[in-house]
Amino acid sequence: MLRFILVKIGLLIPTFIGVAIAAFGFVRLLPGDPVLLLAGEHGVSPARHAELMHQYGFDRPMWLQFLDFLWHVMQGDLGVSIATKRPVISEFMALFPATLELSICAIIFAVVLGIPAGILAATRRGSWADQTIMGTALVGYSMPIFWWGLLLIILFSGILHWTPVSGRISLMYFFPPVTGFMLIDSLLSGQKGAFESAVSHLILPTVVLGTIPLAVIARQTRSAMLEVLGEDYVRTARAKGLSPVRVVSVHALRNALIPVITTIGLQVGVLMAGAILTETIFSWPGVGKWMVDSIFRRDYPAVQGGLLLIAIIVMVVNLIVDLLYGLVNPRVRHGR
Amino acid sequence: MSATAEPVQTDTRRTGRLALAAEFWAYFSENRGAVIGLYFFIFICLVAIFAGFLAPHGPDDQFRDALLKPPVFQEGGEWRFLLGTDAVGRDVLSRIIFGSRYSLFVGCVVVSVALVVGILVGLVAGFVGGWVDTLVMRVMDIILAFPSLLLALALVAILGPSLTNAMIAIAIVQQPHYVRLTRAAVLGEKHRDYVTAAKVAGVRPLRLMFVTILPNCLAPLIVQAALSFSNAILDAAALGFLGMGAQPPTPEWGTMLAEAREFILRAWWVVTMPGVAILLTVLAINLMGDGLRDALDPKLKRS
Numbered sequence: 290m291l292r293f294i295l296v297k298i299g300l301l302i303p304t305f306i307g308v309a310i311a312a313f314g315f316v317r318l319l320p321g322d323p324v325l326l327l328a329g330e331h332g333v334s335p336a337r338h339a340e341l342m343h344q345y346g347f348d349r350p351m352w353l354q355f356l357d358f359l360w361h362v363m364q365g366d367l368g369v370s371i372a373t374k375r376p377v378i379s380e381f382m383a384l385f386p387a388t389l390e391l392s393i394c395a396i397i398f399a400v401v402l403g404i405p406a407g408i409l410a411a412t413r414r415g416s417w418a419d420q421t422i423m424g425t426a427l428v429g430y431s432m433p434i435f436w437w438g439l440l441l442i443i444l445f446s447g448i449l450h451w452t453p454v455s456g457r458i459s460l461m462y463f464f465p466p467v468t469g470f471m472l473i474d475s476l477l478s479g480q481k482g483a484f485e486s487a488v489s490h491l492i493l494p495t496v497v498l499g500t501i502p503l504a505v506i507a508r509q510t511r512s513a514m515l516e517v518l519g520e521d522y523v524r525t526a527r528a529k530g531l532s533p534v535r536v537v538s539v540h541a542l543r544n545a546l547i548p549v550i551t552t553i554g555l556q557v558g559v560l561m562a563g564a565i566l567t568e569t570i571f572s573w574p575g576v577g578k579w580m581v582d583s584i585f586r587r588d589y590p591a592v593q594g595g596l597l598l599i600a601i602i603v604m605v606v607n608l609i610v611d612l613l614y615g616l617v618n619p620r621v622r623h624g625r
Numbered sequence: 626m627s628a629t630a631e632p633v634q635t636d637t638r639r640t641g642r643l644a645l646a647a648e649f650w651a652y653f654s655e656n657r658g659a660v661i662g663l664y665f666f667i668f669i670c671l672v673a674i675f676a677g678f679l680a681p682h683g684p685d686d687q688f689r690d691a692l693l694k695p696p697v698f699q700e701g702g703e704w705r706f707l708l709g710t711d712a713v714g715r716d717v718l719s720r721i722i723f724g725s726r727y728s729l730f731v732g733c734v735v736v737s738v739a740l741v742v743g744i745l746v747g748l749v750a751g752f753v754g755g756w757v758d759t760l761v762m763r764v765m766d767i768i769l770a771f772p773s774l775l776l777a778l779a780l781v782a783i784l785g786p787s788l789t790n791a792m793i794a795i796a797i798v799q800q801p802h803y804v805r806l807t808r809a810a811v812l813g814e815k816h817r818d819y820v821t822a823a824k825v826a827g828v829r830p831l832r833l834m835f836v837t838i839l840p841n842c843l844a845p846l847i848v849q850a851a852l853s854f855s856n857a858i859l860d861a862a863a864l865g866f867l868g869m870g871a872q873p874p875t876p877e878w879g880t881m882l883a884e885a886r887e888f889i890l891r892a893w894w895v896v897t898m899p900g901v902a903i904l905l906t907v908l909a910i911n912l913m914g915d916g917l918r919d920a921l922d923p924k925l926k927r928s
Contacts, residue, residue: 304766304767307764307766307767308767308770308771311767311771315783424658427658427911427915428904428908431855431904431907431908431911432904433859433863433879433900433903433904435862435863435866435879435882436866436882436896436899436900436903436904439886439896439900440896440897442890443890443893443896443897447889447890447893558769558772558773559772561772561775562772562773562774563774565772565778565867566774566863566867580775580778581778584778584779584782585868592779592782596771596775596779599771599772599775600770600771603770603771603772604770
């Protein structure tokens, strides 16, 4: 097992260096002079321009800038954001809990609805329930989520006035962030109504971000379940006279869940891409919106650091999924 | 063909391409959703082609006397503007009709580019092997490590926001899937007997790659093409929505949504209609894709 883990981690190192080169390269290729952008409308004198170029290290050879970048990355230093003058890493870390909270809620939403829906569809194959669930899943899978978000805002915020339009919590409440998770912080603050406010702000973004994972999980659960239900040991269990519920929930589900768990793990990339759109629509102060803003502001270090950190998160989660898969499925661990 | 008095034991199965097509259609048409998807897709294609005839107004014609008119079925609507008008008095229906051209164009270009380049790179990686293979696959891993939309967004930021650049970015982002599929298929086929036979017969490597092996790897690639056609439309619309795709006043559906955002609570139709167009188009293509998968690749069949 240890060997398996080490090999998997070893394979990540070249990808990590490649990702670092890519993140670094992107930003050097962005059009526009960062110093001029920094100076804004006032402009900057040539002498001051050169000084700033030197200060940020933009005047050194490309390869030296890259090695320097890599060296600092290893120490957890991703440079200073041009827009806010704060370290990129602390900017990212301050905003990441918002994205994480939203993503966790979205994936819970998707799993809690998707797995039972998939099981129901598989066990009642061909029925109207199956067709309805799979039809809905296909619609969800085809959904432009930025439009879906706007639609929900029109309905629930505009017409029904049930939920707020944007943000994480009502401006009435203010308390210092302890964990960065608004749901927990609002409870800790002890202020009346704060938790309810946080929940109501979270509902629509959760649904929007969770829609595509929900559809994917429902489809995957159904097909995995159908495959397993055709196996001999399920027939044996049925022949033994076990109740249908027990056959499905104990015998079939356990094995059917293995590919489903992999699918859930692979949704992390989908979630990060979805977070960009969801956070933009709902003005959710997370890393997705921050990345979009940074790209528009041409905030070189922020874009570079953000790209790198997000790619690392995706890689690490995929690694964990891989390892878990090896853990539950010995064939993968020892195979080849 | 002529009616015979007594049954003769002959193989009546047709052979050749026509028969293959007939067999494909038989499997494909079993899936009712897929057929509906196909018809709707053909409908959209016709709309795109004949947009100039079908649209009641030009996509950029502004009617200053009719700003934010609601659709005809709502109070205050006019028959002139079936789906209403936007904030500068342009007919929403006409813009959606012309917008279909952009979405289909994006899909076609992205899939063609990604497919051709992906097949070439994948064939080379699978066929040559060794360090070439390792290098190619590592590069693909790097592309896959970034969330696709974020990568596309960053690429468009470098290239400059426009529809063309959005297409290039999306094609690059979708590349790894084709490369991986082609490579896996090639590795699976490479050591089959028919390939060895061809090799022994003195077939040159290029011919071996494109004529002997490639046709046997096509099924999963066609299924992937359908899938990435719809993804390309979604991504292009998302980029347009973020202001990084087609630029206003282009009647691209995502761009239309971005322009409509500020009227979201005042004029629901300017927000709803372009989204419905995106959803239906993508849905039709995905339905078709499911049917293609069932018909072409029984192994992948979800039963």
